[in-house]
Amino acid sequence: MKWYMLTLVGKDRPGIVAHVTSALFEGGCNLGETSMLRLGGNFTIMMMVSFNGNKHALQDMITGVAESLGLQVHIDAIDAKLHQHIEPDVSITVYGADRAGIVAKVTGALSEVGFHILDLESDVGGTEAQPIYVMYIDGKANEGIEAVEATLDLIRQEGIEVHLTPIDTMVG
Amino acid sequence: MTLLTVLTYPDPQLKIESEPVSKFDDALRIFIADLEQTMRASPGGVGIAAPQVGCTQRIVIVDVSSKPKIQQHGRLILINPEIEQWEGMAKGREGCMSVPDFTGNVIRAERIHLKAQDEFGEFHQYDMQGYEARAVQHECDHLDGLLFLDRLVSRRHDLFPRKKV
Numbered sequence: 001m002k003w004y005m006l007t008l009v010g011k012d013r014p015g016i017v018a019h020v021t022s023a024l025f026e027g028g029c030n031l032g033e034t035s036m037l038r039l040g041g042n043f044t045i046m047m048m049v050s051f052n053g054n055k056h057a058l059q060d061m062i063t064g065v066a067e068s069l070g071l072q073v074h075i076d077a078i079d080a081k082l083h084q085h086i087e088p089d090v091s092i093t094v095y096g097a098d099r100a101g102i103v104a105k106v107t108g109a110l111s112e113v114g115f116h117i118l119d120l121e122s123d124v125g126g127t128e129a130q131p132i133y134v135m136y137i138d139g140k141a142n143e144g145i146e147a148v149e150a151t152l153d154l155i156r157q158e159g160i161e162v163h164l165t166p167i168d169t170m171v172g
Numbered sequence: 173m174t175l176l177t178v179l180t181y182p183d184p185q186l187k188i189e190s191e192p193v194s195k196f197d198d199a200l201r202i203f204i205a206d207l208e209q210t211m212r213a214s215p216g217g218v219g220i221a222a223p224q225v226g227c228t229q230r231i232v233i234v235d236v237s238s239k240p241k242i243q244q245h246g247r248l249i250l251i252n253p254e255i256e257q258w259e260g261m262a263k264g265r266e267g268c269m270s271v272p273d274f275t276g277n278v279i280r281a282e283r284i285h286l287k288a289q290d291e292f293g294e295f296h297q298y299d300m301q302g303y304e305a306r307a308v309q310h311e312c313d314h315l316d317g318l319l320f321l322d323r324l325v326s327r328r329h330d331l332f333p334r335k336k337v
Contacts, residue, residue, distance in 0.1 A: 083273045168239070169275050170303060171267040172219035172310040 001050040003032065003080040004058055010071035012043040019065050024049060027061040032082050037121075045071075048080055088118050088138040089167050090145060092152070096160040098124055098131035106135070106160070109151040114143040138167070176210045176225040178269045186270055187317040190221075190228040192252050196293035200231075204249060204291050208233050214269050219307040221314030224270050232288075232311040236304045244304045250288040253312055257285035264306050266320045276324045280306045 008020060017036060024031065032048030051058050055075050066073045094106055103122065110117070119138040126132035141148045145166055152162045179185055193200065203222075211220035211233055218238065222231040232250040236242065260282030267275040283301040286308060290296060300308060310320060 085273055085275075087267075087275060167265050168303065169216075169265040169267050170218060170306050170310060171214070171216045171269065172221075172234075172307050172314075 001030070001052050003078050004049045004051060004055065005076045005078045005080075006045070006047050006049045006058070006062070007074040007076075008045040008062075008066060008071040009042055010066075010069060012038050012041055013069070016043050016069055016071070017045070019069060020045065020062070020071075023062060023065040027058075028052065029058070029061070032080070043071075048078075048082075086116070086118055086140055087167075087169055088140055090115075090139055090141045090148060091165045091167050092135075092137040092139070092148075093163045093165075094133075094135040094137070094155075094160060096133055098126070098133040102133050102160060103135065105158070106137075106155055106162070109155055110137075110139070110148065113147040113151050114141070115148055116140040116142055173209045174206045175213055176206050178210065178214070178220075178224055179226055180270050180272060181319060181321070183270075185226050185228065186223060186314070186319060188223065188228050189317045190223050190230045190315040192230050193289070196251075196289070196291065201291050203227065204231065204233070207231065208247075208249075211235075216267075217269055219311045220269065221311045223314050223317070230315045232308070232315065234304065234307045234311055236307055239303060242303050243301055245298060245300065248288075248298075248308075249291050250286070250308070250311075251290065251293075253286055253288035253308070253315070255281075255284050255286050255309065255312060259283040262302075262306075263325065264303075266306070266310055268310070268320055270314075271319060271321060276320065277326065278306075278310075278320050278323045279325055280309045284308065 030050045032050060034047035036045045055077055058075055062073055096102060107117065117137055117139045122135040124131050124133055149164060152164055155162050207220055207222060207225060210225060211217050218236045219234040222229045230252045232253055234250065235247040236244045237246045258281035261279055262282045263277050263279050265275050266278045282305065284305045286298045286300065288296055
């Protein structure tokens with residue numbers, strides 16, 4: 001079986017996931033890890049699909065349902081495996097008045113101390129007049145949590161609220 | 173001592189409610205020694221419950237002494253454990269020897285008061301908190317046929333952890 005990354009994006013409406021995944025199931029595909037969420041009124045899907053055929057066959061399988069739902073489709077053959085999770089040891093939340101460059105500033109600082117982002121989601125709340133930016137990051141502090149705390153202190157001095165919580169996974 | 177085989181989900185035995193222990197004999201203590209060795213053989217494992225090795229008896233072992241800087245009671249043999257009081261709530265990440273390659277967030281009581289017997293049938297009372305209380309609640313769930321999968325909450329959308337009182 002080969003793995004493909006299937007990406008679908010389009011105007012949100014109820015039933016997208018059911019229609020898309022039914023078409024894949026009926027076409028003989030299996031799903032691996034997926035991420036599906038609504039962003040700005042669009043519904044976005046990224047999923048690992050295992051399929052014993054080529055990219056064109058997968059494209060043909062999904063085109064009908066994608067067109068009927070108004071979704072853009074993108075398919076990549078990928079080198080992928082399941083059961084390759086990396087356990088995060090730090091959770092970081094960031095918020096502040098929305099302004100250009102928050103993500104670049106925070107993630108740039110994290111990158112310099114070897115922080116490996118495993119999961120990131122961000123959102124804009126507040127009002128149109130006073131938007132607030134909120135970001136959640138889970139990751140692995142490859143050079144230690146103290147190094148991450150030190151670099152986040154510099155970010156805090158610029159008026160961005162940053163909270164770090166160590167993740168100590170309890171295995172029982 | 174013998175290393176026991178840890179059952180993994182979806183083994184149906186993990187969903188069975190365990191029976192109270194009534195005989196505190198050498199056979200029980202030999203089983204407990206094997207169970208403890210099995211727990212210690214698992215990387216990072218700080219607790220184990222008898223049903224995880226296919227024995228549906230109300231027996232739990234917890235030892236979080238490997239974690240620095242936390243309040244804890246060391247090695248605990250908890251037989252017929254009963255959590256009598258709960259206080260506070262905390263979200264924390266859990267994994268399980270019976271659920272490989274998956275971890276998730278679970279809400280647990282922050283502090284608990286616990287009554288349990290030891291391997292000789294003596295009753296003990298414990299007040300515990302934080303990581304140790306989480307481990308005990310996770311293991312006691314096994315005795316009721318519950319996995320942390322039954323209590324998963326979103327990995328996201330909890331902006332900041334509540335301040336501990």
